[in-house]
Amino acid sequence: MGLRSQNNPIAAYLDVFSGTGRDAVSPEPVPVVLQGLTATGGFISDYNTPPGAVYRAHIFTSSGTFDVSAIGDYPADVEYLVVAGGGGGGGAGGSNTAPGGGGGAGGFRTNAPGGTGGGGNPEAAFPVSTSPGSYTVTVGAGGAGGGFINPTGENGTRGGTSSFGPTPATGGGGGWGGRQPTNPQGPGGSGGGAGHVAGASGSDPYTGSPGTTNQGYVGGSSNTPSSGCGGGGGGANGAGSDGIGPFTGGDGGPGKASVLAYGPSNPVTYAGGGGGASTQPGTNGAGGAGGGGAGGDGSTGPYPVFPDPIRDGKPGTYATGGGGGGGACGSSPNQFRPGGQGGSGIVVVRYQIGQLTATAKATGGTISYYDGMTIHTFTSSGDFNVTDGPVTAEMVIVAGGGSSGATAGSWAGAGGGAGGVVIHPGISIANGPYAVQVGGGGAAVPYGPNTYPYYPGVQGTDSYVSLPTTYTATGGGYGGGGPLGPPDTTPGGTGGSGGGGAYQGSGGPAAQPAANPGATEYGNAGGSGGNRGAAGGGGAGGAGSNGGPGNPPAAGGDGGTGIQLPTTFRNPDSTVGAPGPNSEGYWIAGGGGGGGKIAAGGAGGGPGGPYAGGASGGDGSSSTVPGNNAIQNTGGGGGGPGSNTNVPLVGGAGGSGIVLIAYPS
Numbered sequence: 001m002g003l004r005s006q007n008n009p010i011a012a013y014l015d016v017f018s019g020t021g022r023d024a025v026s027p028e029p030v031p032v033v034l035q036g037l038t039a040t041g042g043f044i045s046d047y048n049t050p051p052g053a054v055y056r057a058h059i060f061t062s063s064g065t066f067d068v069s070a071i072g073d074y075p076a077d078v079e080y081l082v083v084a085g086g087g088g089g090g091g092a093g094g095s096n097t098a099p100g101g102g103g104g105a106g107g108f109r110t111n112a113p114g115g116t117g118g119g120g121n122p123e124a125a126f127p128v129s130t131s132p133g134s135y136t137v138t139v140g141a142g143g144a145g146g147g148f149i150n151p152t153g154e155n156g157t158r159g160g161t162s163s164f165g166p167t168p169a170t171g172g173g174g175g176w177g178g179r180q181p182t183n184p185q186g187p188g189g190s191g192g193g194a195g196h197v198a199g200a201s202g203s204d205p206y207t208g209s210p211g212t213t214n215q216g217y218v219g220g221s222s223n224t225p226s227s228g229c230g231g232g233g234g235g236a237n238g239a240g241s242d243g244i245g246p247f248t249g250g251d252g253g254p255g256k257a258s259v260l261a262y263g264p265s266n267p268v269t270y271a272g273g274g275g276g277a278s279t280q281p282g283t284n285g286a287g288g289a290g291g292g293g294a295g296g297d298g299s300t301g302p303y304p305v306f307p308d309p310i311r312d313g314k315p316g317t318y319a320t321g322g323g324g325g326g327g328a329c330g331s332s333p334n335q336f337r338p339g340g341q342g343g344s345g346i347v348v349v350r351y352q353i354g355q356l357t358a359t360a361k362a363t364g365g366t367i368s369y370y371d372g373m374t375i376h377t378f379t380s381s382g383d384f385n386v387t388d389g390p391v392t393a394e395m396v397i398v399a400g401g402g403s404s405g406a407t408a409g410s411w412a413g414a415g416g417g418a419g420g421v422v423i424h425p426g427i428s429i430a431n432g433p434y435a436v437q438v439g440g441g442g443a444a445v446p447y448g449p450n451t452y453p454y455y456p457g458v459q460g461t462d463s464y465v466s467l468p469t470t471y472t473a474t475g476g477g478y479g480g481g482g483p484l485g486p487p488d489t490t491p492g493g494t495g496g497s498g499g500g501g502a503y504q505g506s507g508g509p510a511a512q513p514a515a516n517p518g519a520t521e522y523g524n525a526g527g528s529g530g531n532r533g534a535a536g537g538g539g540a541g542g543a544g545s546n547g548g549p550g551n552p553p554a555a556g557g558d559g560g561t562g563i564q565l566p567t568t569f570r571n572p573d574s575t576v577g578a579p580g581p582n583s584e585g586y587w588i589a590g591g592g593g594g595g596g597k598i599a600a601g602g603a604g605g606g607p608g609g610p611y612a613g614g615a616s617g618g619d620g621s622s623s624t625v626p627g628n629n630a631i632q633n634t635g636g637g638g639g640g641p642g643s644n645t646n647v648p649l650v651g652g653a654g655g656s657g658i659v660l661i662a663y664p665s
Helices: 009-014
Strands: 038-040 043-049 053-060 064-070 079-083 108-110 133-138 162-164 167-169 256-258 268-270 346-355 366-370 373-378 382-386 391-398 421-429 432-437 463-466 470-473 520-522 658-664
Touching (some): 043 373, 053 064, 079 167, 108 167, 373 382, 421 470, 463 658
Antiparallel strands (some): 133 162, 366 373, 391 658, 432 463
């Protein structure tokens, strides 16, 4: 056989027939090589740990299955990390002394050697069967932040449950809203922080909600009723701090670190609580800090005229289970802020596959090997550091998708645009660290105060790689929202792909302002919205086609189709992108479907045309149903909510982006 590079021992190990050029002259016997489980699912991360054990981690940032087809030479037991979605931060109440509490972190469970679950308690080992099988993996979404609805503040929503087989982790408790004496969303993996209940009698603080045994800690109290500060949400490694009078929100409880995903040299902190918010009477208070890099910061009053989303409670970090920060308040109804959205959860499954001393040409992201290529997959921002270059690399850069617009009355919301896609077939990269940003999806938009003219979504965040020439994919455009008062046209936003328009609004155009020499860019325009009394919201553009218009008599437009990743990145052991038709996968950047008025909403952008299945963009919903979220790490746009009543409905969140870099092993 031909010569194969031996510069990467892990890649050579994974190919038991790897050899040197001497094979062509005098082939040597293939050595006996021990092998671990044969399994698929999630993003693949291969790394070695001292003194040379090679591990494979399957990282799930969205739900799927861990499929074991064969048991190898090593013990079949696996190590796992299960983190639930974080709770949303509480929103400010209808008073200038009613800030929200921080959201609790998602429950934290692990059986890693030397590790403990949230709350400091060890986990019992969960063995994989010695016969092949499939194990369901569920990744919980972050809870929605509480929005301000006059005259009371709204509680944050509990995060979603994550699980690996029979091992569940409980979603983080929602932060208390201002002026809310109770919070049914409070208990969780870690508890939500208490909001400040303005006008309450007595001087006793409101106590934060408890966490789940062995998964997390209690939320902080709001201090006294006159202090104007919310408590921090509980974290996996400690309780949320109490609010500090006067006017300082409590810090979120600290998160816990785990090495399962990327190895001992790259620990990641998960499940930090959200910070509590402050208020404004006479002095600028300070919102509490999120816990351990995972929880979102609480916000700080006073504020200028609404809207001012920069001062909303900050969201928990994606794929960490961090709680959202609490929303603060000022001195008028236009200054009350919503809480931040909780961070989505994560599941990691790890097992040993070999024993050797490894070197690598580069570091950064999760590293896997397929068809003679080394693949670095970035699902969050970091550095791509070439240590044995130059390398000639193929790149795929996908920006975060936009979120859909919310609705307040009889207008349906439009779909959020897919994140822009930039593909480079081969570029030489010299030694050195290069910054990689993975754009977040636009946050779900809640119904707000009556001063809103309409409720547009949020544009997705750009993704880029600096080499040092910066290659940038532009975030997806926002979807138009349903107006509350006099009819206003509500166009979709401009982005990598354009957002859909609502109520006679035009679809947003696709625009890629950055120069990307040698690369191909993908993005398309959004569809227009229908008439108030007839069609629904427009579908958003996807990487493969334009979004569809709102369809009479009342249906939402379909989102534009996505595209498939290049064949280099289609490792069958890894789950990258969204599923597609005929069991195909690897689809990215579908546009969100528009919401329907009475009738069904449009389909999210899927491969091969609408309704073909496997959409990475969120589907639009029918009447009185919130929009659907896009799939994370696909750049899909959020689905629009339906509407046929005056029930306010939240728009679907956009999916985060992804960056893939591959070079010969």
